[in-house]
Structures are given as C-alpha cells and as structure tokens.
Amino acid sequence: xxxxxxxxxxxxxxxxxxxxxxxxxxxxxxxxxxxxxxxxxxxxxxxxxxxxxxxxxxxxxxxxxxxxxxxxxxxxxxxxxxxxxxxxxxxxxxxxxxxxxxxxxxxxxxxxxxxxxxxxxxxxxxxxxxxxxxxxxxxxxxxxxxxxxxxxxxxxxxxxxxxxxxxxxxxxxxxxxxxxxxxxx
Numbered sequence: 001x002x003x004x005x006x007x008x009x010x011x012x013x014x015x016x017x018x019x020x021x022x023x024x025x026x027x028x029x030x031x032x033x034x035x036x037x038x039x040x041x042x043x044x045x046x047x048x049x050x051x052x053x054x055x056x057x058x059x060x061x062x063x064x065x066x067x068x069x070x071x072x073x074x075x076x077x078x079x080x081x082x083x084x085x086x087x088x089x090x091x092x093x094x095x096x097x098x099x100x101x102x103x104x105x106x107x108x109x110x111x112x113x114x115x116x117x118x119x120x121x122x123x124x125x126x127x128x129x130x131x132x133x134x135x136x137x138x139x140x141x142x143x144x145x146x147x148x149x150x151x152x153x154x155x156x157x158x159x160x161x162x163x164x165x166x167x168x169x170x171x172x173x174x175x176x177x178x179x180x181x182x183x184x185x
Contacts, residue, residue: 014185017059019049019147023179025067043068045177049085053185059087063101063131065153067175079155079173080106081129095137095147105129105155107173127173128156137183144184151177 025045044067051061065081083101090096105127135149157171 014143015053017049017051017053017061017183017185019047019181019183021047021147021179021181023047023149023177025175025177027067027176028174041068045175045179047177047179047181049181051085056092057089059085061085061087063103065131067153067177077107079127079175081131081153081155082106083129083131085131089140095140096134097137097147097149098134099132099149099151101129101131103129105153105157105173107155107157125157125159127158130154130156133177142185144182147181147183149179149181151175151179153177 023045025043027041027043046066048064049061051059053059061084063081063083063085065083066078067081068078081101081103082105083103085099085101087097087099090098107125107127131151131153133149133151135147137145137147139145153175155173155175157173159167159169159171
C-alpha cells in the first residue's frame with residue numbers, strides 16, 4: 001500500500017507578516033565627476049517590512065529601509081527607501097527566499113521647508129529606489145522566527161547639492177547589506 005505524502009506545515013498562523021531587523025551596509029556612491037572607483041562607506045541600517053501572504057510561495061508588502069552614506073567627504077547622507085516588495089519561496093517547505101522591490105528613496109538630511117527649522121544642505125531629494133536580495137528563514141513554519149538576508153538597494157539620485165553649495169550630477173547610491181531580522185506571522 002502506498003500512503004499519501006505528508007502535507008507541508010502551514011506558514012505561521014496568520015496571512016499578515018512583519019519583519020523588523022538591522023544590518024551592516026557597505027555603500028558605494030558614484031557620479032559623473034567622482035573618482036572612477038567611487039566612494040565607499042560602511043554604516044548600520046534598519047529594515048521594517050510588512051505585508052500579506054498571497055499563497056504558500058509568495059508574499060507581497062511594503063519595505064522601509066534606512067541607511068546612510070558619504071559622498072565626497074561630506075557628512076553622512078541619510079537615505080530612506082519606501083518600496084513595494086515581493087518575496088518568493090521557491091520551496092515553501094524550506095527557509096530560502098528571494099525578494100525584489102521598487103519604489104522611491106529620499107536622500108538627504110531633511111526635507112527643506114522655508115517655514116520649518118533651518119536645515120543645512122544637502123536637503124532631501126527623491127530618487128528611484130530598487131532592491132533585490134535573498135535570505136533564509138529559520139523554522140519558517142512558526143509564528144515568530146529569525147531570518148538572515150543579503151540585499152542590494154540602489155538609489156538613482158540624479159543630482160545632489162553638497163554643504164558648500166556645489167552640485168554633483170548623476171549620483172547613484174548602492175547599498176549592500178547583510179542583516180538579521182525577527183519575523184512575525
């Protein structure tokens with residue numbers, strides 16, 4: 001007699017999920033007038049994701065990612081990514097996942113408001129934000145667990161004004177991150 005294979009356990013107890021974690025990022029900025037090798041900077045980052053499970057293999061949601069970098073020896077410039085996110089688990093019984101997102105990045109040290117507090121340049125500028133990566137969720141069928149991941153976030157900034165008032169054109173920020181997060185499902 002042949003028996004039917006055992007069903008895979010369901011993921012967590014809810015269709016909703018949230019991920020909160022941090023990591024270490026290596027950033028590379030380049031521009032039309034920068035040294036060909038670019039400018040590198042290491043920093044810490046914070047990640048918050050939330051969304052809904054579409055099916056056993058696909059999640060959809062929103063990502064908030066904060067990181068900073070340095071361009072041409074200026075003070076670190078903070079970057080905030082707000083992305084629509086899709087996450088795929090090719091083998092839903094295992095912990096491996098791949099993720100990709102696209103949205104907007106806010107780059108700078110504050111949004112300029114003539115009636116608000118005085119800000120030092122660079123002010124925030126909008127950028128196209130893209131991210132992709134992969135990771136592993138430990139014990140993926142529990143309501144809360146831990147995941148590790150590696151991601152690459154790209155901010156196509158375009159033009160950035162430095163604290164001395166000069167303009168840097170065609171700026172691209174690349175952020176490679178290795179991190180750990182808590183997953184609640």
